[in-house]
Amino acid sequence: MPSMSANNFSRNSYHNHPNQTKGDFFARKQKIEQQRKSLPIAAVERRLVEEVRNNDTLIIVGETGSGKTTQIPQYLFKGGFCRDGGIIGITQPRRVAAITVAKRVSEECGVPLGQKVGYAIRFEDVTSGLTKIKYMTDGLLLREALLDPYLSKYSVIIVDEAHERTIHTDVLLGLLKNVQKARSKCISEAVNTDHNNSNNGHASDGRIDNQNNGILKPCQAKKYNPLKLIIMSASLDARVFSEYFGGARAVHVQGRQFPVDIFYTHKPETDCIDAALITIFQIHLEEGPGDILVFLTGQEEIESVERLIHERLRQLPECNRKLLTFPIYSSLPSEKQMKVFMPSPAGYRKVILATNIAETSVTIPGIKYVVDPGLVKARTYDPKMGVDSLIIVTTSKAQALQRSGRAGREGPGKCYRLYQESFFEKLTDSTLPEIKRCDLSNVVLQLKALGIDDVINFDFIEKPDRTAIVNSLWSLYLLGAVTEENKLSDVGYQMAKLPLDPVYSKALIVASQFGCLKEMLICVAMLSVESIFYAPREKLEESRNALKSFASPDGDHLTLVNVYRAADEFFQKNNMVNSKEKAEKSLRKWCKDNYINSRSLKHARDIHSQILRNVEQMGLRVTSCEDDMLLFCRCLAAAFFLKAAVKQPDGAYRVTLSGLIVQIHPSSVLFRAKPECIIFNELVHTNHSYVRNVSRIDYLWLVELAPHLYALQG
Numbered sequence: 001m002p003s004m005s006a007n008n009f010s011r012n013s014y015h016n017h018p019n020q021t022k023g024d025f026f027a028r029k030q031k032i033e034q035q036r037k038s039l040p041i042a043a044v045e046r047r048l049v050e051e052v053r054n055n056d057t058l059i060i061v062g063e064t065g066s067g068k069t070t071q072i073p074q075y076l077f078k079g080g081f082c083r084d085g086g087i088i089g090i091t092q093p094r095r096v097a098a099i100t101v102a103k104r105v106s107e108e109c110g111v112p113l114g115q116k117v118g119y120a121i122r123f124e125d126v127t128s129g130l131t132k133i134k135y136m137t138d139g140l141l142l143r144e145a146l147l148d149p150y151l152s153k154y155s156v157i158i159v160d161e162a163h164e165r166t167i168h169t170d171v172l173l174g175l176l177k178n179v180q181k182a183r184s185k186c187i188s189e190a191v192n193t194d195h196n197n198s199n200n201g202h203a204s205d206g207r208i209d210n211q212n213n214g215i216l217k218p219c220q221a222k223k224y225n226p227l228k229l230i231i232m233s234a235s236l237d238a239r240v241f242s243e244y245f246g247g248a249r250a251v252h253v254q255g256r257q258f259p260v261d262i263f264y265t266h267k268p269e270t271d272c273i274d275a276a277l278i279t280i281f282q283i284h285l286e287e288g289p290g291d292i293l294v295f296l297t298g299q300e301e302i303e304s305v306e307r308l309i310h311e312r313l314r315q316l317p318e319c320n321r322k323l324l325t326f327p328i329y330s331s332l333p334s335e336k337q338m339k340v341f342m343p344s345p346a347g348y349r350k351v352i353l354a355t356n357i358a359e360t361s362v363t364i365p366g367i368k369y370v371v372d373p374g375l376v377k378a379r380t381y382d383p384k385m386g387v388d389s390l391i392i393v394t395t396s397k398a399q400a401l402q403r404s405g406r407a408g409r410e411g412p413g414k415c416y417r418l419y420q421e422s423f424f425e426k427l428t429d430s431t432l433p434e435i436k437r438c439d440l441s442n443v444v445l446q447l448k449a450l451g452i453d454d455v456i457n458f459d460f461i462e463k464p465d466r467t468a469i470v471n472s473l474w475s476l477y478l479l480g481a482v483t484e485e486n487k488l489s490d491v492g493y494q495m496a497k498l499p500l501d502p503v504y505s506k507a508l509i510v511a512s513q514f515g516c517l518k519e520m521l522i523c524v525a526m527l528s529v530e531s532i533f534y535a536p537r538e539k540l541e542e543s544r545n546a547l548k549s550f551a552s553p554d555g556d557h558l559t560l561v562n563v564y565r566a567a568d569e570f571f572q573k574n575n576m577v578n579s580k581e582k583a584e585k586s587l588r589k590w591c592k593d594n595y596i597n598s599r600s601l602k603h604a605r606d607i608h609s610q611i612l613r614n615v616e617q618m619g620l621r622v623t624s625c626e627d628d629m630l631l632f633c634r635c636l637a638a639a640f641f642l643k644a645a646v647k648q649p650d651g652a653y654r655v656t657l658s659g660l661i662v663q664i665h666p667s668s669v670l671f672r673a674k675p676e677c678i679i680f681n682e683l684v685h686t687n688h689s690y691v692r693n694v695s696r697i698d699y700l701w702l703v704e705l706a707p708h709l710y711a712l713q714g
């Protein structure tokens with residue numbers, strides 16, 4: 001093992017715009033005021049507001065930490081952009097950023113969160129009638145467009161961190177371009193519109209009047225102001241966005257608040273984990289105070305680095321052990337995620353072990369050092385096989401820049417890149433847009449529901465792979481969402497209304513016909529959250545035993561239903577004799593005793609209530625199949641027939657549609673039972689192809705219940 005001093009870094013000074021006045025000794029409010037004033041963006045407040053006034057679309061590129069996300073919405077509010085009742089909406093690619101930035105801005109404005117400043121993410125809306133500055137995920141705004149195609153309540157929409165090019169951002173850009181055109185046209189032409197049609201382009205049942213491939217009809221001129229659109233990032237290629245928006249103006253905000261020194265290694269590193277550990281300890285033992293943020297590829301890597309840090313700490317003298325670790329990754333319960341934002345106790349140094357969830361937008365107080373091995377786990381999708389793979393790839397330059405930008409937000413910072421400078425030069429400028437590497441069924445369904453029938457010719461900023469679109473259309477057709485004429489069917493329209501993946505939406509519709517919607521609602525809610533079961537490495541045996549008490553011989557779906565019902569029964573019993581708070585506290589203890597992730601369960605309960613409301617509004621029949629498990633398993637086959645697999649002589653499984661050979665994931669209750677035929681919800685590729693969330697079915701049910709696919713296969 002290399003010694004702790006093995007990492008040698010060459011220094012590459014990065015930026016120097018020191019402006020470190022920080023009112024440590026003032027009261028918090030004064031300190032915040034001071035901080036705001038010292039942000040580079042504060043110097044150009046007036047100019048920026050003018051630019052927005054003069055341009056309907058504006059691209060703003062400014063260094064990380066310069067104040068774009070937190071300040072621009074406040075400047076625009078002050079500049080009168082909400083005067084006519086309009087809202088300023090800011091989209092973020094990640095939930096954690098939407099939440100934490102909204103919290104910060106509400107604090108800066110001195111108002112409780114959810115009033116003037118709020119946030120909305122899927123299944124969580126912290127806004128009110130008073131909200132004027134609304135942070136949200138890009139996916140959420142996309143769903144809002146389904147109900148309100150003109151996004152009429154917004155006067156300004158800011159697409160932040162556009163360089164990330166998430167699938168939702170790309171689709172949003174196309175929609176926003178459309179909305180903007182329609183709203184401007186309303187004003188300039190003041191066309192003679194049908195004043196009786198108060199639903200603005202929606203047919204009487206709420207559907208978009210789809211005459212012209214989603215191009216919105218000019219609407220009542222008096223009703224809308226033009227939509228101001230701002231595209232923002234620290235690291236985007238302004239030219240691409242400007243061209244897409246017909247030569248939109250781009251402005252660059254110069255300067256950063258604090259410098260970040262970048263260091264590279266002299267030699268290539270062969271073991272990234274070891275190199276990261278060495279660097280963490282170098283910083284801890286040799287550098288001044290300040291917390292450390294380390295970028296790792298996933299939960300497993302984070303857990304092993306955390307374990308190794310604790311092992312190495314034990315070898316150090318007592319006085320050097322004041323180092324605390326905090327993990328953050330997407331499936332971590334959010335109360336644990338939020339712990340990274342708490343200040344470290346006096347005398348201690350915090351090490352945050354993060355995936356790229358902490359890469360953009362967020363400010364983690366106390367971070368002075370960033371350790372960046374230059375790797376990221378990226379999702380890729382093979383449309384032919386229907387396989388989602390998570391593979392480790394090198395970051396782009398844009399990602400490296402974002403990562404280093406997490407330091408230097410409260411004072412000068414340092415970023416240690418665990419690769420050579422020559423390697424950095426070879427990195428691609430930006431990451432491959434998600435739309436080019438993801439399953440598109442959900443997007444295609446949403447676009448169709450928005451009236452865009454010809455998805456292939458939709459004005460994407462960058463066209464997705466044609467095969468991927470065609471395959472998504474094929475799956476939607478098999479699910480009954482799209483007709484043979486390539487139109488959205490009634491079922492498809494119902495599916496698009498639900499905030500779920502198309503297969504899950506379809507499962508709810510099928511279950512109402514089978515008479516087991518109560519069970520399917522639970523099942524879908526539980527499948528929509530990550531990591532219901534909690535299996536700490538040191539208590540694997542105990543957690544497995546706990547799982548056995550809920551396990552159903554029919555598979556993971558009924559096991560999830562059993563967990564949910566047991567928890568609900570426990571809660572209801574307690575709630576009869578105790579207050580709700582006490583009953584919730586007991587439920588958390590029950591979860592802990594049963595190795596269940598209480599936050600995920602709570603999330604599932606919330607999702608359950610929301611989708612229950614949704615299906616009731618849609619008029620679906622919510623009944624239970626009681627003890628008729630056979631009926632429920634048949635329903636699973638009817639709902640999830642697109643993902644079925646048959647056992648092979650060697651115990652592996654052959655996926656019926658693609659022919660791919662897969663294994664049942666060890667976390668499944670059917671891992672050992674190995675039934676003849678299964679349906680599953682998830683196919684992941686790590687070192688093997690695994691299927692997760694698996695249930696036992698009879699192959700003949702597929703032929704009977706999905707004849708359009710299986711009768712042909714014989």
Ligand SMILES: Nc1ncnc2c1ncn2[C@@H]1O[C@H](COP(=O)(O)OP(=O)(O)OP(=O)(O)O)[C@@H](O)[C@H]1O
Pocket residue numbers: 035039062063064065066067068069070071100104233234257360361362363365405408409410
């Ligand atoms: N939660 C917070 N706690 C303390 N300071 C904060 C917080 N959020 C923001 N700040 C301060 O405000 C500055 C500007 O943050 P902001 O997110 O607006 O920058 P940005 O230009 O959008 O950066 P990025 O491109 O990295 O998203 C930060 O550098 C930091 O000094």
